[in-house]
Amino acid sequence: MEILTHEIYFKTNGFTEIHNITPQIQEILTESGLADGQVLVSAVGSTGGMTTLEYEPGLVNHDVKEVLDKIAPYGKDYVHNRTWGDDNGSAHLRSALVGTSYVCPFVKGHLLLGTWQQIVFIEFDTRPRDRRVIVQLMGMVSRNT
Amino acid sequence: MEILTHEIYFKTNGFTEIHNITPQIQEILTESGLADGQVLVSAVGSTGGMTTLEYEPGLVNHDVKEVLDKIAPYGKDYVHNRTWGDDNGSAHLRSALVGTSYVCPFVKGHLLLGTWQQIVFIEFDTRPRDRRVIVQLMGMVSRNT
Amino acid sequence: MEILTHEIYFKTNGFTEIHNITPQIQEILTESGLADGQVLVSAVGSTGGMTTLEYEPGLVNHDVKEVLDKIAPYGKDYVHNRTWGDDNGSAHLRSALVGTSYVCPFVKGHLLLGTWQQIVFIEFDTRPRDRRVIVQLMGMVSRNT
Numbered sequence: 419m420e421i422l423t424h425e426i427y428f429k430t431n432g433f434t435e436i437h438n439i440t441p442q443i444q445e446i447l448t449e450s451g452l453a454d455g456q457v458l459v460s461a462v463g464s465t466g467g468m469t470t471l472e473y474e475p476g477l478v479n480h481d482v483k484e485v486l487d488k489i490a491p492y493g494k495d496y497v498h499n500r501t502w503g504d505d506n507g508s509a510h511l512r513s514a515l516v517g518t519s520y521v522c523p524f525v526k527g528h529l530l531l532g533t534w535q536q537i538v539f540i541e542f543d544t545r546p547r548d549r550r551v552i553v554q555l556m557g558m559v560s561r562n563t
Numbered sequence: 564m565e566i567l568t569h570e571i572y573f574k575t576n577g578f579t580e581i582h583n584i585t586p587q588i589q590e591i592l593t594e595s596g597l598a599d600g601q602v603l604v605s606a607v608g609s610t611g612g613m614t615t616l617e618y619e620p621g622l623v624n625h626d627v628k629e630v631l632d633k634i635a636p637y638g639k640d641y642v643h644n645r646t647w648g649d650d651n652g653s654a655h656l657r658s659a660l661v662g663t664s665y666v667c668p669f670v671k672g673h674l675l676l677g678t679w680q681q682i683v684f685i686e687f688d689t690r691p692r693d694r695r696v697i698v699q700l701m702g703m704v705s706r707n708t
Numbered sequence: 709m710e711i712l713t714h715e716i717y718f719k720t721n722g723f724t725e726i727h728n729i730t731p732q733i734q735e736i737l738t739e740s741g742l743a744d745g746q747v748l749v750s751a752v753g754s755t756g757g758m759t760t761l762e763y764e765p766g767l768v769n770h771d772v773k774e775v776l777d778k779i780a781p782y783g784k785d786y787v788h789n790r791t792w793g794d795d796n797g798s799a800h801l802r803s804a805l806v807g808t809s810y811v812c813p814f815v816k817g818h819l820l821l822g823t824w825q826q827i828v829f830i831e832f833d834t835r836p837r838d839r840r841v842i843v844q845l846m847g848m849v850s851r852n853t
Contacts, residue, residue, distance in 0.1 A: 419564045419709045421744050421848060423815050454566050456603055456699060458746055460813050463822035464762040471659045472609040476642035477652070485635050485656050490775050497766035507767070511775050514761045518825070519811050521664050523605050523699040525568050530697050532608035535663070552820050554746060554813040556701070556846070558566060564709045599711050601748055601844060616804045617754040621787035622797070630780050630801050666809050668750050668844040670713050675842050677753035680808070701846070703711060 422450055422555045430541035430549050433492065434483045434512070438473040439551065440536045443522075444529055446553050453526055455557015459537055460519040462550045465509035467516035467540035470531070482540070486512050492544065509542035516540065524557065567595055567700045575686035575694050578637065579628045579657070583618040584696065585681045588667075589674055591698050598671055600702015604682055605664040607695045610654035612661035612685035615676070627685075631657050637689065654687035661685065669702065712740055712845045720831035720839050723782065724773045724802070728763040729841065730826045733812075734819055736843050743816055745847015749827055750809040752840045755799035757806035757830035760821070772830075776802050782834065799832035806830065814847065 426442050443457060461468050471477060489512070496507025520537060523530045531537070539551055571587045588602060606613045616622060634657075641652025665682060668675045676682070684696055716732050733747060751758050761767060779802075786797025810827060813820045821827070829841055 419566075421709075421746075423744060423813060454568060456566075456701070458811055458813055460811070460820065462820060462825070464760060464825040469659045470609060470663050472643075472655055474643065474646065476644075476646040477655055477659075480642040481652055481656060482659065485660070489634065489779065497770040498762075498764065499766075501764065501766040507771055510762055510767055511771060514759045514767075514772060514828075515775070515806065516660065517662060517807060517810070518760050520662070521603055521605070521666055521811055523568060523603055523697045530605065530607060535607070535609040538659075552813045556746070564711075599713060601846070614804045615754060615808050617788075617800055619788065619791065621789075621791040622800055622804075625787040626797055626801060627804065630805070634779065661805065662807060665807070666748055666750070666811055668713060668748055668842045675750065675752060680752070680754040683804075 419558050420452060424553045426551050426553060428549055430547045432541055432543050432545050434486055435541045436478045436482065437539045438536045439539050443537055443553055447524060447555060448527060450555050451559060452555055452557040453560035455555060456521055456523045458519060458521050458554040460552040461539055465506055465513050465543040466518060466549065467513050467542055468518050468520045469516055469538060470535050471538045472534040473536040473538060506544045509544060512542040564703050565597060569698045571696050571698060573694055575692045577686050577688050577690050579631055580686045581623045581627065582684045583681045584684050588682055588698055592669055592700060593672060595700050596704060597700055597702040598705035600700060601666055601668045603664060603666050603699040605697040606684055610651055610658050610688040611663060612658050612687055613663050613665045614661055614683060615680050616683045617679040618681040618683060651689045654689060657687040709848050710742060714843045716841050716843060718839055720837045722831050722833050722835050724776055725831045726768045726772065727829045728826045729829050733827055733843055737814060737845060738817060740845050741849060742845055742847040743850035745845060746811055746813045748809060748811050748844040750842040751829055755796055755803050755833040756808060757803050757832055758808050758810045759806055759828060760825050761828045762824040763826040763828060796834045799834060802832040
């Protein structure tokens with residue numbers, strides 16, 4: 419049984435910009451040599467989101483933004499904004515609703531995702547950010563090799 | 564320490580149909596002989612949801628549907644639908660919001676859930692599906708037996 | 709590799725009252741002596757929520773409540789309420805949407821959270837409750853000490 423903790427870093431532009439981080443996670447998994455287990459993907463910070471989504475332009479560039487704009491619009495006068503002279507209350511609310519961590523099982527070194535299912539980080543903040551995401555593997559090498 | 568990966572299969576009818584999969588998960592746990600640990604329950608695909616809910620008819624057949632119809636209505640003209648000649652944009656959005664994986668702790672072979680708390684898979688898609696859900700146990704046999 | 713299951717208990721007042729439980733979780737982690745791994749935090753019951761949030765008064769006392777009041781208002785005539793002579797249908801719906809479990813990675817005995825990111829339990833129910841939250845650690849002592 420192994421626990422391996424990695425980090426990935428990337429730059430974001432804000433306002434519910436969606437990043438497909440599946441390739442980086444699969445690469446870390448492949449290089450680990452682990453066969454069976456699970457990967458915990460966790461965003462550091464309170465204005466990002468972690469979930470799965472079909473990563474296609476319609477959902478990514480329009481539909482997800484539209485739904486969340488209805489739930490917690492960006493321009494609104496949140497008490498958070500008034501208290502801290504900030505403008506990202508909406509980002510905090512979206513993050514709390516969507517969640518910041520996701521756990522994916524893997525078998526024989528492959529993530530158990532659907533064909534149209536990708537692991538995505540969503541940047542809810544209102545400015546460009548340097549993001550850090552924890553990718554922690556827990557698993558074992560195959561007993562049959 | 565053991566990692567055991569199982570799968571469960573079932574048929575769904577779509578449109579936010581809610582399935583209580585707690586009995587199957589408890590059965591897999593019981594048969595594993597594991598005492599303490601956790602079970603990761605993960606839906607394969609981008610139009611399903613995994614969460615916990617009191618599995619009773621009012622919530623299951625009406626209230627959950629009503630809330631999600633307000634957030635992401637089924638009939639709407641999503642860009643996803645226009646792009647792919649599809650009609651399930653709402654299902655993708657609901658899945659991303661609710662999430663597709665859930666982790667439950669167990670002790671002495673029993674899931675640590677409330678009396679009125681069940682693990683449910685929600686079929687958000689707009690047609691019947693054959694569903695696959697991963698049930699991955701991580702844990703150990705009791706050290707006191 | 710160790711699995712350690714703890715429980716924390718606290719009293720709540722209801723109506724989307726937000727509790728910062730990060731200090732208790734960090735304390736359990738510190739006392740465990742584990743270095744690298746993850747902690748599963750899971751609420752027992754179907755009317756609570758578990759997520760991360762910047763624990764500051766604007767979000768905690770106002771903004772989160774406002775957003776969820778729009779999605780699933782407390783006073784509404786849910787079928788759940790009519791069926792069971794109950795008044796907490798809204799609480800069940802909020803719980804299913806926000807989720808009841810959260811997994812946080814840790815390294816060298818420290819939770820990998822952002823500076824403004826706290827682990828919170830949200831009491832969605834409509835009355836004071838005695839709450840039980842499972843805190844399950846999975847990890848190993850450092851190999852370099």
